[in-house]
Amino acid sequence: MNILITNDDGIYSPGIAALAQITLSFGTVRIVAPDVEQSSMGHAITHSRPLTYKKSPITFEGIEAFRVNGTPADCVALGLHMYPDTQVVLSGINMGPNLGNSMWHSGTLAAAKQAVLLGVKGIALSTPVGKTEPDFSILKPFVEQCLEILFETSEIALYNVNFPQHPTQIKWTRQSVTLYDGTVIPGEDPMGRKNFWISVKALEQAEEYSDRWAMEHNYVSITPLRLDLTDEVRLKEKIGN
Numbered sequence: 001m002n003i004l005i006t007n008d009d010g011i012y013s014p015g016i017a018a019l020a021q022i023t024l025s026f027g028t029v030r031i032v033a034p035d036v037e038q039s040s041m042g043h044a045i046t047h048s049r050p051l052t053y054k055k056s057p058i059t060f061e062g063i064e065a066f067r068v069n070g071t072p073a074d075c076v077a078l079g080l081h082m083y084p085d086t087q088v089v090l091s092g093i094n095m096g097p098n099l100g101n102s103m104w105h106s107g108t109l110a111a112a113k114q115a116v117l118l119g120v121k122g123i124a125l126s127t128p129v130g131k132t133e134p135d136f137s138i139l140k141p142f143v144e145q146c147l148e149i150l151f152e153t154s155e156i157a158l159y160n161v162n163f164p165q166h167p168t169q170i171k172w173t174r175q176s177v178t179l180y181d182g183t184v185i186p187g188e189d190p191m192g193r194k195n196f197w198i199s200v201k202a203l204e205q206a207e208e209y210s211d212r213w214a215m216e217h218n219y220v221s222i223t224p225l226r227l228d229l230t231d232e233v234r235l236k237e238k239i240g241n
Helices: 014-026 074-084 101-105 107-117 135-148 211-216 232-238
Strands: 002-006 028-034 053-055 064-068 088-095 122-127 158-164 167-173 184-188 194-198 219-225
Touching: 002 014, 002 074, 002 101, 014 028, 014 135, 028 074, 064 074, 074 088, 074 107, 074 211, 088 107, 107 122, 107 158, 135 158, 135 167, 135 194, 135 219, 158 211, 211 219
Parallel strands: 002 028, 002 088, 028 064, 088 122, 122 158, 167 219
Antiparallel strands: 053 064, 158 219, 184 194
């Protein structure tokens, strides 16, 4: 299998290094990732300036790796141009979960979506991060199990995977759609200049069998997603069928 790996944390992230080493046992791995962090970039595409790529400043043993002066979605578009024989795109392992409503602005998931838009299976992988980096040795067997499951078929599909810090088992889940707090919190830097933080936390209890629910119970969450955002029920009401 020919695998392209990217992320939104940038080429220096320990998450992309961990994923690359885990994935080597599944086939040929290439890396095309942002040269700087692009977290919460969403599905932004660079169109007002040219993109360039350079060899990665860090070495991934047995893997061709490049950094791009663009967004996660840019990296996938350029990576699939460079490697047209790619069969699956993996995005991650992101340093921080991508659950529920956070999928809308996730650069990690956007990279996987870009793959599907271009006709290739896309899989986003994320894990929470605290005061220390995640212990990827604990996550490794669960990452391998998830990839084995998701690599079983060659269908073009989109998946969002989240790993708790101490997984116990894998669950198929749906996206949580409960309301989130988007309050703007004002602050001040050491020079006395105003700044602002956007708070993001759940306001409602996670729905059972949702991605948030799974993570709260130390389950790995695999959520199958689709690109079609059409509200079928409302559309049916409007057209009267």
